[in-house]
Amino acid sequence: MFVLAALAVLGSSAVQGRELLQSSPAGDLTPAVPVDVLFAWHGVGTQNYTSSSNSKYTLYGAMADLFKGNTSQLVGLHHFNDQDKPEFFNIDSNGNVLGSVVGSPNRKTTPPRQADDGGFGSVDELLLNAVQATGTMQDVIYIQRLNTLGGVVPTGLFTLPAFNNIPNSLLDVPYQADYIFLVPAGSAPAPSSLAG
Ligand SMILES: *[C@@H]1O[C@H](CO)[C@@H](O)[C@H](O)[C@H]1NC(C)=O
Ligand SMILES: *[C@@H]1O[C@H](CO)[C@@H](O)[C@H](O)[C@H]1NC(C)=O
Numbered sequence: 001m002f003v004l005a006a007l008a009v010l011g012s013s014a015v016q017g018r019e020l021l022q023s024s025p026a027g028d029l030t031p032a033v034p035v036d037v038l039f040a041w042h043g044v045g046t047q048n049y050t051s052s053s054n055s056k057y058t059l060y061g062a063m064a065d066l067f068k069g070n071t072s073q074l075v076g077l078h079h080f081n082d083q084d085k086p087e088f089f090n091i092d093s094n095g096n097v098l099g100s101v102v103g104s105p106n107r108k109t110t111p112p113r114q115a116d117d118g119g120f121g122s123v124d125e126l127l128l129n130a131v132q133a134t135g136t137m138q139d140v141i142y143i144q145r146l147n148t149l150g151g152v153v154p155t156g157l158f159t160l161p162a163f164n165n166i167p168n169s170l171l172d173v174p175y176q177a178d179y180i181f182l183v184p185a186g187s188a189p190a191p192s193s194l195a196g
Contacts, residue, residue, distance in 0.1 A: 029127045031142045034185035038140060039090070041066040041076055041179045046172035047123060047151035057153045057171060062086065066179060078179065086128065088143065088179065095136030097181070099128030099143045123151035123175055142182040151175025 045064025049057035066076030066088070074091065081087045086099040126145040133140045151173050 029125055029144055029146070031127065031182060033141070035142060035182040036185050036188040037180055038137070038183045038188050039075070039179075039181040040069055041181070042070055043067075043078055043175075043177050043179050045078065045175065047175050049153055049171045049173065051169040051171070052167050060084070062175075063172075064175075064177075076179075085131070088137070088181070090136050093136040095134060095138070097133040097137040097140045097143065098131045100131045101126055101128050117150050117152075118154070120150070120154045120173075121152040122148040123177070124148065125177075137181060139183040139187050140181045141184060144178075144180040144182065146178045146180060148177045149175060151177075 043064035043066050045062060047059060048061040048063065050060050051057050061080040061084070062078060064078040065074055066078055067073060068075045076091055077089045079087055081098065086101075087096060088099065089096045124145075125148055128143040128145070130137075130140045130142060153171060153173060
């Protein structure tokens with residue numbers, strides 16, 4: 001398994017207090033109904049890809065620690081479940097929610113480049129429908145992935161001819177993003193009662 005050491009250093013040193021530049025949204029990020037923010041968490045982790053025989057990498061999962069706002073307080077986890085759906089957990093409680101991307105975003109062939117992305121661009125901003133939600137997250141109806149940084153397969157380095165014949169090669173690319181958990185307007189509990 002390949003991990004990009006240089007980008008991993010970038011990711012771990014950049015957890016707190018830094019302003020992430022906006023990448024361009026893949027589609028409409030605006031929920032269809034009025035919403036309030038339940039949780040605003042910052043994810044630090046990897047987007048996981050696997051290679052096919054034509055030297056292309058396909059996303060098959062992700063893994064991220066989720067921190068409260070821009071603090072170092074770990075409050076959640078993000079991964080892909082057994083059905084390949086993005087899933088989010090509130091580790092302070094029994095809350096969890098599954099997401100389903102709204103629309104069909106096309107990964108940009110040339111991702112927008114940012115100063116801190118290691119030169120490879122950043123994954124798309126997304127709007128996800130909450131398809132299943134429980135516990136402290138039971139009222140969540142949407143999740144936005146915003147302020148993305150990194151997570152894109154580096155070009156050049158991993159399109160060498162040698163890779164044509166190495167299918168199923170794993171590549172975990174460090175990324176960060178804000179995950180905003182949205183509930184119907186008026187239904188968010190008072191901030192002091194929030195677990196995360
Ligand atoms: C993604 O990569 C991370 C870091 O290597 C790993 O901990 C996690 O298990 C991977 N997720 C999947 C779905 O393989
Ligand atoms: C972190 O701070 C930036 C810059 O002020 C802000 O845009 C972003 O929404 C914050 N992230 C979270 C999860 O609160």
